[in-house]
Amino acid sequence: MADFFVDIQRQSFLQYALLTGILASIACGVIGSYVVTRRITYIAGAIAHSVLAGLGAARYCQVMFNWGWFHPLYGAVIAALLSALIIGLVSIHAREREDTVIGAVWAIGMAIGILFIYKTPGYNENLMSYLFGNILMVSTDDLWLIAGLDGLIVVIGVLFYNQLLAVCFDEEFARLRGISVEFYYLLLLCLTALTVVLLVSVVGIVLVIALMTLPVAVAGVFAKRLWQMMVLSALLTVVFTTAGLVLSYGPDLPAGATTIVVAGMAYILTLSVSRLVARGRS
Amino acid sequence: MDTPVVEFENVTFSYDGLPVLRDVNLSIERHDFLAIVGPNAGGKTTMLKIMMGLLKPRSGKVRIFGASPEKARKHIGYMPQYTTLDLMFPVNVLDVVLMGRLGENKIGFFGQKDKVIARDSLKQVEMNGFDDRPFSDLSGGQRQRVLIARALASNPELLLLDEPTSNIDVAVETELFEILHDLNKTKTIVLVTHDLGFVSCFVKHVACVNRTVVVHPTSEITGELISEIYGTDVHMVRHDHSVPGRGPCG
Numbered sequence: 001m002a003d004f005f006v007d008i009q010r011q012s013f014l015q016y017a018l019l020t021g022i023l024a025s026i027a028c029g030v031i032g033s034y035v036v037t038r039r040i041t042y043i044a045g046a047i048a049h050s051v052l053a054g055l056g057a058a059r060y061c062q063v064m065f066n067w068g069w070f071h072p073l074y075g076a077v078i079a080a081l082l083s084a085l086i087i088g089l090v091s092i093h094a095r096e097r098e099d100t101v102i103g104a105v106w107a108i109g110m111a112i113g114i115l116f117i118y119k120t121p122g123y124n125e126n127l128m129s130y131l132f133g134n135i136l137m138v139s140t141d142d143l144w145l146i147a148g149l150d151g152l153i154v155v156i157g158v159l160f161y162n163q164l165l166a167v168c169f170d171e172e173f174a175r176l177r178g179i180s181v182e183f184y185y186l187l188l189l190c191l192t193a194l195t196v197v198l199l200v201s202v203v204g205i206v207l208v209i210a211l212m213t214l215p216v217a218v219a220g221v222f223a224k225r226l227w228q229m230m231v232l233s234a235l236l237t238v239v240f241t242t243a244g245l246v247l248s249y250g251p252d253l254p255a256g257a258t259t260i261v262v263a264g265m266a267y268i269l270t271l272s273v274s275r276l277v278a279r280g281r282s
Numbered sequence: 283m284d285t286p287v288v289e290f291e292n293v294t295f296s297y298d299g300l301p302v303l304r305d306v307n308l309s310i311e312r313h314d315f316l317a318i319v320g321p322n323a324g325g326k327t328t329m330l331k332i333m334m335g336l337l338k339p340r341s342g343k344v345r346i347f348g349a350s351p352e353k354a355r356k357h358i359g360y361m362p363q364y365t366t367l368d369l370m371f372p373v374n375v376l377d378v379v380l381m382g383r384l385g386e387n388k389i390g391f392f393g394q395k396d397k398v399i400a401r402d403s404l405k406q407v408e409m410n411g412f413d414d415r416p417f418s419d420l421s422g423g424q425r426q427r428v429l430i431a432r433a434l435a436s437n438p439e440l441l442l443l444d445e446p447t448s449n450i451d452v453a454v455e456t457e458l459f460e461i462l463h464d465l466n467k468t469k470t471i472v473l474v475t476h477d478l479g480f481v482s483c484f485v486k487h488v489a490c491v492n493r494t495v496v497v498h499p500t501s502e503i504t505g506e507l508i509s510e511i512y513g514t515d516v517h518m519v520r521h522d523h524s525v526p527g528r529g530p531c532g
Contacts, residue, residue, distance in 0.1 A: 001459060015347050033458075037368070037370075037371055037372065039368075078461070116466060159389050159390060160389060162380075162381075162384060162389075162390075162391070162392065163384065163389075165373070165377070165381075166381045166384055168365065168371070169368070169371050169373060169378075169381070170362065170366075170367060170381070172331075172334075172360075172362060173360060173362065173381060173432070174381070174384065175336060175337070176334050176355055176358060176360050177355075177356075177381070177382070177384040177385040177436065178356060178384075179385065187377040204410075220370075220372065223372050224372060224374055224416050225372055225373060225374055225377060226371075226372050226373060228372070238315055
């Protein structure tokens with residue numbers, strides 16, 4: 001652990017990693033609270049996995065067509081938004097079973113990604129870092145993109161707080177008050193998609209749902225209002241990602257997985273203690 | 283003559299081919315207090331949702347204040363059954379009531395004026411002082427009243443209530459009807475209830491719904507009429523509720 005505090009003063013990759021974790025945490029707290037209270041974590045999961053298609057396709061284009069500018073993160077943004085819109089529009093318009101559509105987007109996205117990665121010449125270690133994240137690989141370019149997305153997500157998420165709250169709490173009433181429920185539902189899914197992209201750079205595709213839900217679940221024990229849940233879960237996510245980074249650095253563990261284990265332990269601990277307190281009172 | 287507040291003309295509605303309402307004609311005048319009663323799945327809630335434009339009739343015409351339900355929405359206040367809401371949702375009483383102020387505000391946070399109106403609505407349902415209480419901590423009757431306050435926050439002319447008396451005991455129910463009676467002085471009220479045996483004496487008309495709709499003045503409701511609606515004999519229990527200070531009604 002001491003190594004980390006010495007090295008972060010001179011190693012820019014560690015500083016970038018720390019900053020990435022903090023930036024992603026803010027969006028994660030705000031949007032994660034909407035996602036958990038609206039009970040659409042599985043949609044977030046599907047979007048996260050479909051991101052592999054975008055990452056894989058962008059990397060393929062970079063290598064095969066020399067499209068150096070087509071950063072994998074751009075591919076991730078496109079794939080995530082596309083999946084969000086597909087799931088959202090199908091659940092609004094078609095009378096399809098929503099969970100079937102979620103499952104389809106989830107698996108098809110991954111399959112497309114794997115095909116691209118398989119056909120991309122060169123080393124395929126990227127697959128592992130996409131799936132489980134590698135926060136230590138974040139570059140200056142990545143950081144700017146992450147900061148920009150983060151700002152966009154948080155500004156929209158806060159500006160439309162009242163509308164999103166009403167749509168999440170009571171859709172029918174929101175509609176009666178003249179709010180376009182469909183528009184705000186799609187907006188929420190798109191914000192979820194962008195948040196997923198940020199979190200993929202922190203913990204990787206597979207672990208995104210955990211980072212989106214565990215801090216919110218812990219915050220939910222204490223928060224009485226949605227905005228309190230957002231602030232508290234954002235702070236908790238900062239703590240978890242930073243702890244993950246610090247604890248994993250010395251023993252050379254994967255940072256993403258360490259972060260999730262820390263968050264999971266905090267969740268179990270909070271639930272156990274709050275149950276015990278509740279039992280003590282009654 | 284005034285335009286009726288609600289007008290249904292030969293309204294027919296079905297869910298997936300199953301007929302729910304058939305050829306419904308209904309006219310509700312200003313300041314009426316109408317109770318929609320009938321068996322479960324008889325189409326009561328469907329009628330409310332058609333009034334708000336949340337459901338579209340398959341045929342027939344619906345006019346609210348002489349306009350389409352979508353256009354009239356801003357004059358409608360609605361109280362759903364609280365059992366349809368997620369009680370784990372982190373909101374307090376004021377948050378819930380402020381939702382009634384949406385639509386007037388485009389983006390950003392609620393202003394002082396909205397909060398004053400929201401607190402005033404809470405006062406009207408005798409829930410002042412509960413602002414910061416989590417919605418999930420309240421009793422059933424308190425939740426119903428908070429949801430009525432939310433409906434009142436947009437200062438509607440027409441108040442629609444879905445089962446306001448379910449899950450609450452008779453004493454609380456009497457209180458609730460007193461509040462509604464006061465509101466009825468300025469607003470038209472339509473409520474849905476499955477309680478057929480008795481409707482409060484404050485209710486002026488009763489619409490009996492079972493696919494079709496028949497409207498009666500409250501005093502005409504008798505045992506034979508109830509059997510007619512339900513198709514079988516049902517037991518009717520007579521309640522004589524007296525309201526302190528107002529004397530018994532009947």
